Amino acid sequence: MQTLRDFWLLARPFWTSTEKRAAWLLLLGTVLMNLCLVGVNILTNFWNLHFYNALQALDYDAFLIGGAQFILLQLALATFTVAAFHFQQKLTLRWRRWSTRNTLQQWLQRHRYLKLQLNAPETDNPDQRIAEDIYLFISMSLKLSLGLMTSLVSLFSFLHILWQASSLVMLPIGGEEIIIPGLLVWAAMLYSILGTGGAFWLGRALPRLNFIQQKREADFRFSLMRLRENAEAVAQYRGEAEEDARFNRRLSAALENFWALVKQQKVVLGYSTFYMRTATVIPMFIMAPQFFAGAFPLGRLTQISAAFGEVHEAMAYLVRAFLEIAEWKAVVDRLMGFQKRLDSVKGEPGVQLEHQPGRLEIENLSLWLPDGKPLLNGLNLALQSGDRLLVQAPSGFGKSTLIRALTGIWSDASGKATYDLGSVLTLAQKPYLPLGSLRDMLWYPAPTRPEQDATLSHILQQCQLEHLTEHLDKEIDWSQTLSLGEQQRCAFVRTLLIRPNVLFLDESSSALDSAMEAHCYGLLTQTLPDAIIISVGHRASLEQLHTETLYLEEYAPQTAP
Numbered sequence: 001m002q003t004l005r006d007f008w009l010l011a012r013p014f015w016t017s018t019e020k021r022a023a024w025l026l027l028l029g030t031v032l033m034n035l036c037l038v039g040v041n042i043l044t045n046f047w048n049l050h051f052y053n054a055l056q057a058l059d060y061d062a063f064l065i066g067g068a069q070f071i072l073l074q075l076a077l078a079t080f081t082v083a084a085f086h087f088q089q090k091l092t093l094r095w096r097r098w099s100t101r102n103t104l105q106q107w108l109q110r111h112r113y114l115k116l117q118l119n120a121p122e123t124d125n126p127d128q129r130i131a132e133d134i135y136l137f138i139s140m141s142l143k144l145s146l147g148l149m150t151s152l153v154s155l156f157s158f159l160h161i162l163w164q165a166s167s168l169v170m171l172p173i174g175g176e177e178i179i180i181p182g183l184l185v186w187a188a189m190l191y192s193i194l195g196t197g198g199a200f201w202l203g204r205a206l207p208r209l210n211f212i213q214q215k216r217e218a219d220f221r222f223s224l225m226r227l228r229e230n231a232e233a234v235a236q237y238r239g240e241a242e243e244d245a246r247f248n249r250r251l252s253a254a255l256e257n258f259w260a261l262v263k264q265q266k267v268v269l270g271y272s273t274f275y276m277r278t279a280t281v282i283p284m285f286i287m288a289p290q291f292f293a294g295a296f297p298l299g300r301l302t303q304i305s306a307a308f309g310e311v312h313e314a315m316a317y318l319v320r321a322f323l324e325i326a327e328w329k330a331v332v333d334r335l336m337g338f339q340k341r342l343d344s345v346k347g348e349p350g351v352q353l354e355h356q357p358g359r360l361e362i363e364n365l366s367l368w369l370p371d372g373k374p375l376l377n378g379l380n381l382a383l384q385s386g387d388r389l390l391v392q393a394p395s396g397f398g399k400s401t402l403i404r405a406l407t408g409i410w411s412d413a414s415g416k417a418t419y420d421l422g423s424v425l426t427l428a429q430k431p432y433l434p435l436g437s438l439r440d441m442l443w444y445p446a447p448t449r450p451e452q453d454a455t456l457s458h459i460l461q462q463c464q465l466e467h468l469t470e471h472l473d474k475e476i477d478w479s480q481t482l483s484l485g486e487q488q489r490c491a492f493v494r495t496l497l498i499r500p501n502v503l504f505l506d507e508s509s510s511a512l513d514s515a516m517e518a519h520c521y522g523l524l525t526q527t528l529p530d531a532i533i534i535s536v537g538h539r540a541s542l543e544q545l546h547t548e549t550l551y552l553e554e555y556a557p558q559t560a561p
């Protein structure tokens with residue numbers, strides 16, 4: 001019940017969204033096509049009766065008619081199968097598109113992608129939840145629910161045939177031949193309940209094992225990705241052996257669980273296969289005495305045997321679907337866990353941010369760590385247009401955290417900050433170079449403006465990056481090609497292009513030599529004379545590039561004596 005509730009919590013937003021009309025229509029189409037398939041199955045069941053009777057009676061004409069009918073039935077079956085597939089896949093596509101976009105929006109909103117990483121590092125692999133699990137959730141939910149519906153309709157349709165046929169079976173009890181009403185129905189039910197219960201019991205550990213499997217596979221993939229991202233550093237450290245050991249550890253963990261999963265699946269598979277196969281002969285044995293006594297023809301026996309198969313198959317649907325239900329539950333649990341963590345991320349910035357152009361004011365700002373440990377207490381500050389402030393403090397004191405709080409991405413903070421919120425840029429020590437052409441990368445996060453290539457070339461020249469001018473259209477992983485100093489100068493180019501009114505620099509010139517650093521700061525003051533700049537850095541030479549210095553240690557929280 002909890003899984004069903006979680007399922008509905010995850011599914012409801014789509015089914016009540018602006019796409020709901022198309023979604024419900026596609027679902028209706030899929031359901032109708034599946035019902036038509038059940039209809040064809042019922043017709044095929046009656047076809048058995050006539051066709052095998054014709055065979056037994058050596059009636060060639062009836063045999064030919066039966067053959068033609070069979071071909072027509074198969075044509076109908078193929079048509080409805082393709083139509084059901086079409087509607088179901090179209091619905092899957094729309095549902096996936098909507099849900100993925102919706103989750104992406106939530107993930108990107110209010111810096112949740114970052115806050116999840118900072119505050120809830122136990123959130124494993126959000127990329128896998130978004131790229132894989134949403135699709136699995138949708139396709140498996142549709143498959144299972146439609147399967148369940150088709151089975152129920154099929155069950156009730158064939159139950160009728162089976163109930164009637166039960167009157168043909170007479171059981172010799174106490175020297176008398178007795179007719180038990182609905183005997184074949186009860187036999188099918190008992191058989192299915194035993195089978196379903198047995199399979200549930202045998203496979204009870206599967207959901208947990210599936211959950212672990214997904215997580216371990218994702219951890220293994222993630223470690224491979226880390227090597228790709230940090231290839232050079234690993235090569236410099238000659239860390240291949242350590243990396244190899246880590247890969248092997250993660251691979252072994254995934255394979256170990258995989259084998260535990262296989263062991264469980266083997267048991268369930270063996271049980272289900274035996275149990276499904278034997279279903280076809282059971283009604284034959286029950287009806288054999290009357291058939292050989294000539295109570296009814298071959299067609300009737302075949303029809304009843306097929307009906308027993310259909311009833312049993314429908315009732316045993318859970319047995320066949322058992323492995324899938326276990327996987328489906330694991331997917332629902334993972335997605336629900338991710339959704340809960342997304343919801344639990346503190347959405348609001350800790351510091352109250354207010355828009356005010358031309359000034360930057362900080363009132364009574366305090367910072368602490370997620371575990372409650374205080375970092376900074378009661379900071380007040382006022383800067384005017386053109387002021388350049390250098391923030392200094394020992395390593396690990398909280399300088400970067402201060403910038404995070406001022407830009408609204410650190411929730412464990414209080415106080416107020418007012419500045420021009422509409423025109424602000426932050427440069428980190430390691431600049432972010434997004435995928436795309438060099439031009440896109442330099443304009444990021446502003447939209448690319450190819451018509452301003454002349455300005456861009458001029459700024460590249462000012463930052464002594466003129467050798468990049470001819471590569472503006474080139475799409476490569478620039479973070480792997482450019483030196484860290486070049487990357488930091490690219491960030492200065494970006495700043496000179498975007499011309500923000502407020503600029504936060506977090507050790508963003510640490511890889512430049514002092515002369516180049518002074519040159520880049522000079523360009524900033526020359527091009528953006530009115531910008532308010534707050535820098536974080538350790539170098540003493542930085543002081544003369546700023547108009548003021550703030551020593552954060554003065555705002556250290558009081559510690560108990």
Ligand SMILES: Nc1ncnc2c1ncn2[C@@H]1O[C@H](COP(=O)(O)OP(=O)(O)OP(=O)(O)O)[C@@H](O)[C@H]1O
Pocket residue numbers: 117118119369370393394395396397398399400401402
């Ligand atoms: N997400 C986090 N969870 C817990 N602690 C954190 C987190 N982020 C930072 N810290 C801790 O907060 C403290 C301040 O970190 P911060 O990066 O702001 O220091 P810093 O003054 O910029 O240091 P540096 O000069 O070395 O860059 C450090 O002790 C750091 O370990």
